[in-house]
Amino acid sequence: QDGERLTVFAAASTTDAVTEVLERFEAETGVAGVASFASSSTLARQIAAGAPADVYISANLSWMDHLDARKALRADSRLGLLGNRLVLVSAAGSGFDCDPGAGCDLAAALGDQRLAVGDPDHVPAGLYTKQALQALDQWESVAPKLAPTSDVRAALVLVARGETPAGIVYATDAALLPELRVVAALPAGSHDPIVYPAAVTAESAHPAAADFLRYLTGPEARAVFARHGFTVIAPPPLPSG
Amino acid sequence: MLEISVEKRLGALSLRAELNCPTEGVVALFGRSGAGKTSLVNMLAGLLRPDRGRIALRGETLFDSAAGIDLPPHRRRIGYVFQESRLFPHLKVRDNLLYGWRRTPEAERPIGLEEVVALLGLKDLLQRRPGALSGGEKQRVALGRALLANPRLLLMDEPLANLDQARKQEILPFVERLRDELRLPIVYVSHAMEEIVRLADTLVLVSDGRVVASGPLEELTSRLDLRPLTGRYEAGAVVAATLARHDLADDLSELSFAGGLLVVPRLDVPEGTALRLRIRARDVALSLARPEGLSIQNIFPARVLDLGEEGGAQLDVRLDVGGAPLWARITARARRQLDLAPGREVYALVKSAAIDRGALGRPAAGGRFLDPPEA
Amino acid sequence: MLEISVEKRLGALSLRAELNCPTEGVVALFGRSGAGKTSLVNMLAGLLRPDRGRIALRGETLFDSAAGIDLPPHRRRIGYVFQESRLFPHLKVRDNLLYGWRRTPEAERPIGLEEVVALLGLKDLLQRRPGALSGGEKQRVALGRALLANPRLLLMDEPLANLDQARKQEILPFVERLRDELRLPIVYVSHAMEEIVRLADTLVLVSDGRVVASGPLEELTSRLDLRPLTGRYEAGAVVAATLARHDLADDLSELSFAGGLLVVPRLDVPEGTALRLRIRARDVALSLARPEGLSIQNIFPARVLDLGEEGGAQLDVRLDVGGAPLWARITARARRQLDLAPGREVYALVKSAAIDRGALGRPAAGGRFLDPPEA
Amino acid sequence: MFDLTASELAAIELSLRVGLWSVVGSLLPALGAAWLLARCDFPGKLVFDGLVHLPLVVPPVVVGYLLLVLLGRNGPLGQLLDAWFGITVAFTWRGAAVASAVMAFPLMVRAMRLSLEAVDRKLEAAARTLGAPPWQVFATVTLPLMAPGLLTAAILGFARSLGEFGATITFVSNIPGETRTLPLALYTFTQTPDGEAGALRLAVVSILLALVALAGSELLARRLRKRMAA
Amino acid sequence: MFDLTASELAAIELSLRVGLWSVVGSLLPALGAAWLLARCDFPGKLVFDGLVHLPLVVPPVVVGYLLLVLLGRNGPLGQLLDAWFGITVAFTWRGAAVASAVMAFPLMVRAMRLSLEAVDRKLEAAARTLGAPPWQVFATVTLPLMAPGLLTAAILGFARSLGEFGATITFVSNIPGETRTLPLALYTFTQTPDGEAGALRLAVVSILLALVALAGSELLARRLRKRMAA
């Protein structure tokens, strides 16, 4: 069956978008596909252990590098697929307001409360947040007030429930919960560009794997990703043939 | 006075017991397995709640369904010695003994640890754990534990059933001491007629959840209509006697009773002690003339009072021996041969060897009261 | 022949037993609690492994530490009836009964379910679960279950200890039937001398992990030196007799034995039946002249053979009654008064009422062998 | 609320299958471990007891990772299984069952051990004197007497399996129709906007399933016990 | 390998503290639940039994989420706790202890219930006839007799706490020094490509801790039992 179904391992934060893209791909090409969503690290380890994945979409450069170094990716298939932005969110009804990019002292705005973020030790969104706050010279003051979570979703829940007055997440994540309000976007230049890389795995024998990777950069997929808040940074595919 | 009038549905058995009996000495409950003895005793202790009825002890109502009274077990001051001893395995013997004592107001502690330890011979056991005791030792500790809680009534539910003969003999004298020295009223459940005969003053026969009969032990055990319940265990007469003299040469004791001097193997009590003797009907033979040259030592002139129901091979003859009662069991054929009839003068032959310690009971002599005697 | 020579350390007790006894009839193990009876029986069954020694049954070695033989319990074909019955609670009575039978090769099934059901009166119980049985019923089922496994020897470890008198009386006849009708050799452990006397042919006295004495029951119970172990339970003589005649009018039976005719309350066996009577020493009195007008029915001319050890209030006199042995227990004083000495002619007075069913044993008459008799 | 979609139904079906097989598959090993712990004395018993408890003590993700290392396609045991029996557990529902089984193992062993310790060894001795060799004693006496405990162990294992998330997703990933069990489907819902309702629905379903299983087993165990005692 | 860093030592210390308090804090409620299940009959007992088992059945993350909803700053119970006692559990080690306690609850109740059911009620009756009112009977007879079971429950709870991950991270997040317990620190290691060595180190530490606790309790329980039986 694995030979027939295209299996995509995709970072959990892309769940919605990738599911939709897969459906469209199937509608267009007749190739059925399934996706396994988990944290990028889990998926990377599984691919390293021989998981039957054809395509890997990671939210995390280092895990893609990890697989690259182990020759677990099909040579030259890797591409930087998606981009994202960091935003400061708060609960819809809260009065929290602060734009660190505009010089607002985030630590002061938090008071004795905490800031929900992906764990800056390993969650990509957290790593970028740390870079941004360092660039904005606020890291020292905010670091002791973090509530680091294991995935973005958990951070969102904290904010939505008012456990923390604010959180820093990807723009795409902010859409997950309707109870959230984007307070401010962090300056794009304050951190490395956010990149979701994608690649075909070395073990993949599926004839459509490369096609799917190419499809991801195509116009239909671009539209879907855009609708979910991603920017597609990969260049559109060359006309095939 | 102990008044019981209760009803209780227990699985297939519907217990419905009426009982009024004195709370002096030992009241024995006897009946076959499943008759409801334990259930009855549990109701007394407050461990089992009757469906309906009333229980009163010395005028105090312990339970009354109509009046909505149900004194909880820990306020009844009724001691309980169970068949399985139920010592607390996590406490040393000493702490087991003191468990109830510590919960008794100081003013109401008639006896202390030392006394009970001395009474029951527990000195060497105090620091041990129940797990390291033999069955007999366990029961002695359980007895002591119950005593130290200052009960006004002691329940004993087949306390010796799990013990072998030797252990039984080890415990019985202690129970007798409670009865005689502490004058503690005891309700004693047993299957073993020999224990009951040795200990009890009052017998309560329980059958199928009913109290079938209750009254003085001697009376009930000699009632022929109750024989199916009391068992083949021999009827007999109880005779009050005093230890007149020890005959050290022959190792005998002479007991004086209304009918004369009775000779028995030497008893370990001082001269002058008042005793209660049980002489079983089957150990008494009759003779028309005073026999000579017989090994039987005890020969008393007697008058036939009446003769028991006939219809079997044997019958019991009630005798008057100088004012004391005596029973003799003889065959119907012997009755015919001797032409026995009420009023006839005969000789009663009592084999001394047939009087054993088990037939001895000492009426309470002195001793202290754990509770004021009944009004 | 049952040969045991084992050593085993058991906590504080070091068991070291030597025993050779016939495997016919009932071998009773008697001894106080903790003496090692159960341990001994468990070794026989293979449930407890001796540290050293040898056990052989009818020439077959079951265990031999030197030879490295240890037949596992399921290959020993030794039935075992435990004190607590140990019925399988998840199986109906019927399946309990058949548990061992199904594991016996067809050729070696001497009896079937119907037979055992009839023998033990289990018909109404077959579809019930053990939980719904009374104690007596449980033991009957346990007995049947052991029988159906076709044992060549049956062990019974205090099988009646947990039962009341009535239940005991309910079971004992069944054990007698095994002994008499099936001729199944039985090793019977009991504390109750009355059971042992009723059932056993051979008595083994166990004390402190040692076999102190073993031999015919009558011999051991009348040996004065063993009295501390056998207990005060009366010594007596065992007499072979035949039921001569029933006297329906007086409801008596006359038994003929070497000494003459003995009259007892009517027995429920046909005339001509061979019987074994036990006459306790304490129920026999002596007279120098033939007494007249006495209620005692059984009076036999006898010759004094010898007199037991003196030193107490009482002593036992061994008599010869027309060739049969008889014991009389009298006081030392009576002995002096009657001037008894070996060779003296006297009359032995046996109170008929003192001979009860418990003193009766039928020597095995007919019946089938579960196993070929010993070579 | 209970209009379950096809993929939700698939997750439920899968969870039931995984739970069932994880219980079935671990019954024997758990019984063996319980036997060793209850009946045998051997050097290292305490360590063995500790090992049995490992899945309780270590975070599920770590257990999943260890399983991946051992039983993955390239793992030593995984390769053996493949070569000898042609069984692949990695990234299949079988693997999910293995993960559940491992996580439930300590609970099952514990329940079985207790019930084994409660079996009256005197009844076993009785069976031996009736001619039953040891294995028959086990099959006809010990096992039936343990029945309530076995039942408890099975249901406990099944219930635990219904909640197993970390080890499963780490070991066999989150592949719809193959390894996306109820808890994984629930997780996936939480990763999508508007997934709340779906997540709640699945949470309720899994709680109901577990309650039914627990209550059913409790009632059955009571019956079994009563039958043996009454 | 056992050169633990300061932050790892902090995680270990924290885990021990959390484990200890989670056990201490849940002893009484677990005892109460065990009592209800073992000794009382009431309508809805099966449902109550099911509720007690919930944390076993539901994915830990869901439990963490529920805790957040109930005990968070804005949760109804959380606000009560804050207003009445000034206690904040959200984002504190206390919250981690609560999460552990909840996850361990079913195991502890189970162990206590079994030991409570094994207490001979005849001994309690005996104590009553000796003048002890019910609460004294409980304190002086029931509880001491349950001791081995209580010990087992405590250690089981502690061991479970050493492995608790999902509920903790969801409820109180992963704050170094405050809520980053051993499993969370371990998890953090597993999330970085070169974290294996650190993960392994911490896994070994937590296994050792659990083994020591389990073995110690086993030995102690054996002693207790022997003292009471011998």
Ligand SMILES: Nc1ncnc2c1ncn2[C@@H]1O[C@H](COP(=O)(O)OP(=O)(O)OP(=O)(O)O)[C@@H](O)[C@H]1O
């Ligand atoms: N809780 C109960 N539920 C149902 N039946 C009960 C209960 N308690 C006792 N019984 C039944 O009531 C009857 C009387 O029991 P009880 O224990 O009082 O008898 P007993 O005379 O003490 O018997 P034994 O001599 O065997 O101790 C028995 O048939 C028993 O099965």
Ligand SMILES: Nc1ncnc2c1ncn2[C@@H]1O[C@H](COP(=O)(O)OP(=O)(O)OP(=O)(O)O)[C@@H](O)[C@H]1O
């Ligand atoms: N497994 C064991 N470990 C230690 N001691 C034991 C063991 N089994 C038996 N004993 C001890 O060996 C002695 C003999 O026990 P056994 O059960 O054989 O005696 P018994 O004669 O059958 O006693 P009872 O009449 O009470 O049944 C006892 O003191 C007992 O405590």
Ligand code: MOO
């Ligand atoms: O999608 Mo991630 O790897 O949980 O940030």
Ligand SMILES: [Mg+2]
């Ligand atoms: Mg009773």
Ligand SMILES: [Mg+2]
């Ligand atoms: Mg024994």
